[in-house]
Amino acid sequence: MRFFSQRNETDSEVRIELKTASFYLLVAMIIGWVAISFILQSNEAGSVFLPILIGFMMLRFFALVKVQKEVLIAMRDKRLTTQGSKFSFTNPFIYIIKKKAAPETEA
Incomplete structure (x- = not known):
């Protein structure tokens, strides 16, 4: 889901x-629930x-599971x-994953 993460892929x-x-x-939402309750x-x-709140937490968790598997x-x-930083709007947290080098084949 694009609301939770965004993936950009290049050649490398x-x-x-x-x-x-x-x-x-x-x-x-957590602060709001604590304030209300x-x-x-x-x-x-x-x-x-x-x-x-629990539904949103579950939605966020399952939306990021694929990302976390790839990161691990x-x-x-x-x-x-x-x-x-995960707290900054101007400098958001980004995982950068280098792609594996493709094995060269001889022709």
């Missing part, structure tokens, strides 16, 4: 950008908001570098 590398907005939306002490509103394989093969 794969760049996977983790979207900052989805991270901040998750943080805002504990500060305002509204159990009804908190119990309505909690399934929405690249880490194991020592082809991964990172760049940026």
Whole structure:
């Protein structure tokens, strides 16, 4: 899903950008749930908001599973570098995965 990550591929590398907005939306939803449930002490509103929060967390988790599998394989093969910050909109967190060199064939 493009809301959670964006993948750009070239001949030599794969760049996977983790979207900052989805991270901040998750943080805002958690803070909102805590505020509704504990500060305002509204159990009804908190119990309505909690399934929405859990659904978003599950959606984000499953949307990023494929990315994490690819990142773990690249880490194991020592082809991964990172760049940026997951907290910055101007310099987002990017995984840079170098592609494996294709074996040359003799003709």
